[in-house]
Amino acid sequence: MISINPIDVFLWTFRKNEKDVVNLYNTLSPVMQIATGGSMLNFGYWSANHSDPISAQENLCDVFGNLSELSAAKNVIDVGSGLSAPSKLWRDSYPDLNLYDVNINFQQLKFLKHEKNIEFLNSTSTKLPFANNSVDRVLALESAQHFKPLDDFISESKRVLTKSGFLVMAVPITLKNSSLSRLGLLKFTWSSEHYGLDYLKNLISSNGFKIIDETLIGTNVYDPLADYYVQNRTSLRNKILQHYPAYMEKILYKSLLKMKKASEEKIIDYVLLKCILDDVS
Numbered sequence: 273m274i275s276i277n278p279i280d281v282f283l284w285t286f287r288k289n290e291k292d293v294v295n296l297y298n299t300l301s302p303v304m305q306i307a308t309g310g311s312m313l314n315f316g317y318w319s320a321n322h323s324d325p326i327s328a329q330e331n332l333c334d335v336f337g338n339l340s341e342l343s344a345a346k347n348v349i350d351v352g353s354g355l356s357a358p359s360k361l362w363r364d365s366y367p368d369l370n371l372y373d374v375n376i377n378f379q380q381l382k383f384l385k386h387e388k389n390i391e392f393l394n395s396t397s398t399k400l401p402f403a404n405n406s407v408d409r410v411l412a413l414e415s416a417q418h419f420k421p422l423d424d425f426i427s428e429s430k431r432v433l434t435k436s437g438f439l440v441m442a443v444p445i446t447l448k449n450s451s452l453s454r455l456g457l458l459k460f461t462w463s464s465e466h467y468g469l470d471y472l473k474n475l476i477s478s479n480g481f482k483i484i485d486e487t488l489i490g491t492n493v494y495d496p497l498a499d500y501y502v503q504n505r506t507s508l509r510n511k512i513l514q515h516y517p518a519y520m521e522k523i524l525y526k527s528l529l530k531m532k533k534a535s536e537e538k539i540i541d542y543v544l545l546k547c548i549l550d551d552v553s
Contacts, residue, residue: 277314300344307501307508312357314414314442315542317489318496325500328428330475332442332493333358334365337411338495339485339546340440342366347407349374349424351397351434352415363389372398372407398424400432407439416441417465422472426479430549439481439547445469447538490541498532501525 303312308325316328317335342348342362346369350359353373363371371390376395377383395401397412397419410429412419419425429439446466476483501508505525514522534540 303516303520304510309356309522311355312356314358315444315493315497316445318492318500321495324495325498328496328550329357330361332412333361336411336440337362339383339487339544340409340411340438342369345369345409347494348372348411349400349402349407350413351400352376352412352418353392354415355380356387356390356392358413359390360387363387372402377531382539400428402432404431405434407432410437410439412439412441412443414442414444416443417467420465422465423479426476426481429506430480435551436547437548439476439545440544441547442542443472443545444520444540444542445472446540450471469541472543472545474523476545477549477550479535480550482550483545483547485544487544488541490535492525493542494531494535494540498528499516501528521534 304325305311308329308332310326310329312326312329312333314329314332314431316322316325317332318328319331319370322328322331336358340348343366345366348369349372350356350362351374353359353375356373356375359371359373367389369389372393373381374393374395374397376394376396381392381394384392391480393401397415398421400410410433412425414420426439433439446468448468448470473483473486501524509521511524512524531540
């Protein structure tokens with residue numbers, strides 16, 4: 273049984289500094305691995321053909337990889353790479369890629385073995401260990417919401433990208449009609465910054481990027497994920513309770529229901545953004 277101090281979880285969620293995010297992921301990310309049986313940590317992009325967690329997660333990686341034009345890339349940074357499952361999928365799909373997985377969480381990195389065409393780097397998102405104009409893609413797949421300050425990450429992306437490179441992000445966001453009161457339970461269990469879409473877009477443009485593709489996919493993310501959990505709660509709950517106390521599963525269940533409701537009410541969404549340097553014609 274994984275021992276969890278609720279006060280620690282509250283403080284990690286409230287403060288959200290880099291150390292807190294690492295502690296949260298080390299403590300809570302195994303829930304997703306237990307529930308899915310895989311090593312991806314994203315919410316997934318669900319569809320009629322991708323109706324289970326692993327398939328939906330891989331579909332999100334495929335969609336994100338196509339958006340990033342990885343078939344035409346050579347040197348790619350995956351920032352906030354988690355357990356590197358997306359990079360392994362991209363490496364297998366695009367064998368000419370050189371992937372550099374940047375992760376501040378050493379606990380996650382130390383369990384990873386040597387992988388062909390993937391280099392693992394223990395570093396922060398706000399000080400990328402790369403030379404100026406040295407890579408042609410900077411990717412943040414469901415990780416940029418944890419980067420603080422996000423402004424520094426975007427500035428660093430501009431520095432390391434070639435002039436024809438892309439910054440591509442997949443980010444859970446809030447919308448104009450959101451507020452702390454309307455987020456309800458999510459303001460405590462959504463363990464990241466609650467970036468608004470307009471704020472995010474303004475931050476990108478103020479750092480010299482132009483958004484060339486913007487797609488909202490929340491209805492294919494939150495709603496079907498919650499539905500899957502509700503439909504399979506008995507079996508998933510039994511798996512989770514082998515490792516976590518019952519109250520953690522109950523909080524997860526209620527959070528997923530609130531997440532679906534917030535998505536239906538257009539309080540939250542999930543955006544895919546593809547950006548180029550603004551002075552590129």
